[in-house]
Amino acid sequence: MTLRLGITSPIVTRVPGVAGDWEADAGVEDLVAIAEAADRLGFDHLTCSEHVAVPVDVAAQRGSTYWDPLATLGFLAARTRNIRLVTQVLVLGYHHPLEIAKRYGTLDRVSGGRLVLGVGVGSLAEEFELLGAQFAGRGEIADDALRALRSAWGRERPSYSGAHFEFSDMVVDPHGVRTEVPVWVGGRTPRSLRRAVELGNGWVPFGLDLDTLTEMLSRVEPPAAFDVVLGTGRPVDPIGDPVRTADRLRRIGEAGATVAGVTIAATSSEHYLDQLEALAALNRQE
Template sequence: MRIGIVTPVLIQHPGTRADWEVGAGIDEVARIGETADRLGYHHLTCSEHVAVPTAVAAERGGTYWDPLATLGYLAARTTRIRLVTQVVVLGYHHPLEIAKRYGTLDRVSGGRLTLGLGIGSLREEFDLLGAQFSGRGERADDALRALRASLSRPEPEYHGEFYDFADVVVRPHAVQDTVPLWIGGRTARSLRRAVELGDGWVPFGLRLDDLAAMLEATPPRPDMEIVLAAPRPLDPAGAPDVAIRALARLRDAGATAAGVTIAATGVDHYCDQLAELKELAGPLGIDFD
């Protein structure tokens, strides 16, 4: 199992953000990214919401940094850590738009992109953007197939139910032969979608017992990543035993990668906590590059 970080500051849920995150900016985020990179953490994340209605923001938060701009900057400040969109909403974009924009990110980062993708659940945002909410699952499946045919190819061609293109040039494009596609979601269908069309599954908001039952009912392919999240922020320095148990539970549940949130009082404390967590994780057999 590897460990990645759910990058602070970039998403700010009202009930879970730390006070220091409110006034933090890209310099603080970059310092955290550089520290995680130097310590050998597997990945960092950035999510996507374009325009969150005010009423919804009171519950979900309204701060969501744009993943393309943010990860592009962090690509220049890091060298090894993978850059994960967790997640880009497929229904907001044409597959070729994703292929071009994120293929360029893969190129400028030296092949460190992992595309986390989801079908989306916020109907109000779909409506604001003029995207089709009904039938979004079927469109997402077709978009995933179109992305498989488009990423890493300068002249992609695809003929599907919702997307059809040929005789086009997309340069620059991704430098990885196969850009990993991690599928986000919390339903059995999202797991089946990941098994059928993706390279990994990134569930959220589910108990480990429920996850275990879902993975038993739909066994992942041997080459798939199962990216499970720690249920609460880890405090390696203040509560090391709790952090160790949390990581062990994720590993034993079948995680190949863990996405962790770190408890911290500021950017310096956060970076210290990353170093503490690496020390704790060593005896568990967790891999750091």
């Protein structure tokens, strides 16, 4: 089966050592051209991550550029037709579950049901403190938030009673177009994988080698239609090195991926578009 390919969107998130130099000067027009091309070429999804504010000393490692996912994906929803829109990831501790159900449910509605909620527990203590969110015990809080979100999604009058969240007799309108939304759980620990299997529809690990990922996945029995979304790590170069690119995608599939989150090497937005064409053609040949 051909591996489904999504793109780790350039421009909107710039991580040092991964993002291309050209992205610093790229604008909305470049982003739109890339999203429209990925949509036309049949890519599975595009992404946008979430950080409100990153401490200066942390930015050197994680980067400082993070476009807001709600505004960004809402804008791109109007410029695309089929490609899915993935929050990779929303930090659950920064939001009340009904806030997500309302704001991203609206995005699901205006995009015609193309939203995938990528969520995570979060790890940046300074950002939690800045937002008045509780850092200690955040894993347990995130689990309850996920259960609450599942109960609320796509429902006008949701109700839930859990350890950290409780609501009833409230109206959420508009809301998601479905009562189930795909939820991909991010993380790099066995606990994040168990959380994904228990409460989500997919797992989006990061920072782990393929041997480790294969071993971790062998310990669980995911439910049917569970997505394993593995990144390519370093950017791939389908024009300059198609053999290595194809080998990387093959190895990701062998490790258990159903979807590849591809980071693409490019020197300009025009080069990125050419790389997208080459990558789509390469994947069709596999």
